[in-house]
Amino acid sequence: MEPALTRDEVFVVDDSRAVREVVCQHLSRLGCEPIPLSSGASCLAELERRVPAMVLLDLRMEGMQGDEACRRMKAHPNAGSVPVVMLTGASAPHEVMLCSRAGADDFLPKPVEFDALTAKVLAVRAAREHARQGPPPGLGVLLVEGSRSMGSFLGGALEHEGFHVLYARHAVEAEALAVAYGARLDGLVVDVSRSFAFQDGLALARRLQILLPRKPLVLVAGVEEPTDVHSRARELTGEPLLERRLMAPDALVARVLDRLAPGVAPVRAAERVPLFSVVEFTTRCGPVLTGFSSDASPEALFVRTLTPARAGARLSLRVTLAGQRNACAVEALVAWSNPPRRGSAFQGPAGMGLRLERVDTALAAQFQRFVPKALGFSLALPTRSSIF
Missing domain, CATH: 3.40.50.2300 (Response regulator)
Structure with missing residues (x-):
């Protein structure tokens, strides 16, 4: 029926x-x-x-x-x-x-x-x-972006980890969103860079901390900051200020995720390859469904689709990389799943984050080919931080 x-x-x-x-x-x-x-x-x-x-x-x-x-x-x-x-x-x-x-x-x-x-x-x-x-428990984040590049980078990384992000571009908007959606927020990420139009991102961070006292607060900066900014940041959060200029992108994302959700292993791969791929996936009893990805990786894959499988499900995938004619077989575990949400203030891509468990030799060879030779690549090696 x-x-x-x-x-x-x-x-x-x-x-x-x-x-x-x-x-x-x-x-x-x-x-x-x-x-x-x-x-x-x-x-x-x-x-x-x-x-x-x-x-x-x-x-x-x-x-x-x-x-x-x-x-x-x-x-x-x-x-x-x-x-x-x-x-x-x-x-x-x-x-x-x-x-x-x-x-x-x-x-x-x-x-x-x-x-x-x-x-x-x-x-x-x-x-x-x-x-x-609203967003699933533990995944609602307010991101106050001091610069467009920082907001785009961190926001995109958080979305690809399954988080649902509220974006604020100035202090008034940030406080309004904190008041309106405080019950649905599970963490705050504030860019305290001096490029902020309202000048003092740390003062805003303090006001947000007062509004939402039990929410994790992560402070980041896109430029070099003076000693007093580092001292005030540590006083607010008990943690060092995270400076983007001193960290590889994946290392910064990993540090932010660790403070928002301690103990949760990120899906974001250590070494991502910017290859477009078509993904067909099936659960044990369901139809063949479709999605696509804008990057591939040896450890993980984000698949954009309106029909993600449930978190925890094991999937059989057929992945066809750009420039390839034949699909590769992959077994994967769904780490997180976001169904489409129309009309929500939170931004989170409809799709799922997959941990790749078994990759056929053809796909492994493609990863080996496209990962920069300076980094090297082996499925047997442990995950390490990327330098690109």
Whole structure:
């Protein structure tokens, strides 16, 4: 028996009438309200009249290509947060990479497997409830960023560790968020760099500490700070100020994570390789589901997908790296899992962090090839800090 949904509008954008009809019929059986559209231009025009719950968008169409339509949709003031699932004629990495770069949330290879489509639709349907629930316990973080580069770096690293991040760019915003979401916050990270517009990041850190006295407080700096700043930082937290200029990126992230969640081993790999990859994964009894990753690593993988498996689940993966034709077999454990959350103030990517347990020899050889020779690489070696 197929699961029932309350009726949600779903744009089905494909220049093939046959594909539109088949997909729309399945969506109707799920209780959705499919809106068939034959081009990217008609999709963008329809957005001016209504905002759907979800968009299924073919990558290769006559006229405007799907990735361009997706890019414009994500820039639309009313539809930027609408989940977009791209339909691709092949699951080749270069095809899926176009979808990822356009801002797509997920993809489905054609011909569409209806079990996989059903899973994506159900995930989007559940997103509203997840938003009301807020971040999972232990994963809500307020990041007060003194500089755009520091905020982007640390925020992205925290999100890829499964944290849900509230971003504040100045003191007034930081205090307002602390008051509004204090019960959902599990830690605070404050950049005390002197580049702050309000000048004294340490004074802000002290006010936040008073507002949320039992929350871990981590102080970081993007530039060299004088001795008195280091002394005041230690007085506030009992820990040294973390200076980005003195640490390798992974070392800084590891120190921040250790203070936010002591004893939790980070998923972030010590040596990450910037290779795009397509990931197909299955649980013991479920359908084959899809996702993609913008980096690969010998120890871990972040997979962006609307349908992550539960934390603790063991998965069988087929990973196809960019530039490769054949998929590699991988066994992995789900370290953390974030389903999509629509309407939440916290930012956390829909997806999952995986610890790789068994990697076939072909994939191991690719890691060996792309990790810089100065670092070396061996699956038998213990994890060590990266220097790049």
